[in-house]
Amino acid sequence: MKIRGRKSSFIAIAWVLLLSVFLGACGQGATGGTGDQSGGEAENGLQGKRIALIMQLNIGTFSAQYIDGVRDQVEKFGGELQVFNAEEDLARMASHLDSAITQQFDGILIDHGTPEALDPGIRKALEANIPVVVFDAAIDIEGVTLVEQGDLLLAEQTLEKLVEDNGTDANIVKIWVAGFAPMERRQVAYEEFQEKYPDVTELAAFGSATSNTALDTQSQMEAILRQYPNKGDITAVWAAWDEFAKGASRAIQQAGRDEIKVYGIDLSDEDLQMIQDPNNPWVASAAVDPSDIGRIQARLLYKKLNGDSDTPDRHILKPVMVTRDDLPEEPVTMSNLQEHVEEWGQSDDVYEDWMKELEEQVKGE
Structure with missing residues (x-):
């Protein structure tokens, strides 16, 4: 009888522990543990994401500043960026995409490319629940967000x-x-x-x-x-x-x-x-500011990672005309161009409150 009593006590304790774990999990879900579907609250698990940027080509200062914009935003969100440059080889670009999927990156950004080269890999990424955001490529796949310069x-x-x-x-x-x-x-x-x-x-x-x-x-x-x-x-x-x-x-x-x-x-x-x-x-x-393009593309990817249901299928960026007459005699750079061309500068496109909160969390750690 003594042995049976101990068994019953152990069983009762086990059930209590299981019930508390279950209720705790439900409580987390109620506060947006998998991301607010309306786009209002960020999941703490967004930090530490591994992001792949797959580029058809990386030529000139435009590409360099675009990469800087992506990297800046990803790192502010507490993520890590790896750039794959195909050097204009579409077969290599497709191979890089497959590698990113095999290496289980959390999200994939694509710069240029063609549907013929990329569609199979993108579909494979989506099947693996890896979100994809594409810049300047004619990709037409449900669930993939396209970013264009206008x-x-x-x-x-x-x-x-x-x-x-x-x-x-x-x-x-x-x-x-x-x-x-x-x-x-x-x-x-x-x-x-x-x-x-x-x-x-x-x-x-x-x-x-x-x-x-x-x-x-x-x-x-x-x-x-x-x-x-x-x-x-x-x-x-x-x-x-x-x-x-x-x-x-x-x-x-x-x-x-x-x-x-x-x-x-x-x-x-x-x-x-x-x-x-x-x-x-x-x-x-x-x-369009190439750094802004990179930042906005990264924000759209993080909306997908956060489970936001309002992530658009297409985002068109507004271009700005810059003429010699707009500029002073002293040297101007991309960082201070806004002082002379009012429409230029860091865009708040797709820059939501939960993203700013996430940046503050990362900064404070």
């Missing part, structure tokens, strides 16, 4: 500025490359521009994305200048990427063709220096 408006702003400065009968050179979702969207705006201004003549069109894009563009632009050697032959150059604008501007400046103006897309510290130089042909560029 490419139609980027192109429209620069092309309209070109006409405003040079008239509706300008002779222009277009520098553009196919095969990239943002470029394809900018081409749509260019075609609309051609319909709107039929007297604008396209003298030449070229462009390629390589590991030395700016240098290759410079060489190609030098050939165009030899083809049109007289002042007045070429009115302006429209460059659909800042690496194109850099190369074209150097060729034009070295040739002494100061009558030709360059209109670009995207900005960096180096770009600003060129635009500020009164002897440089680059006079205007439309852009």
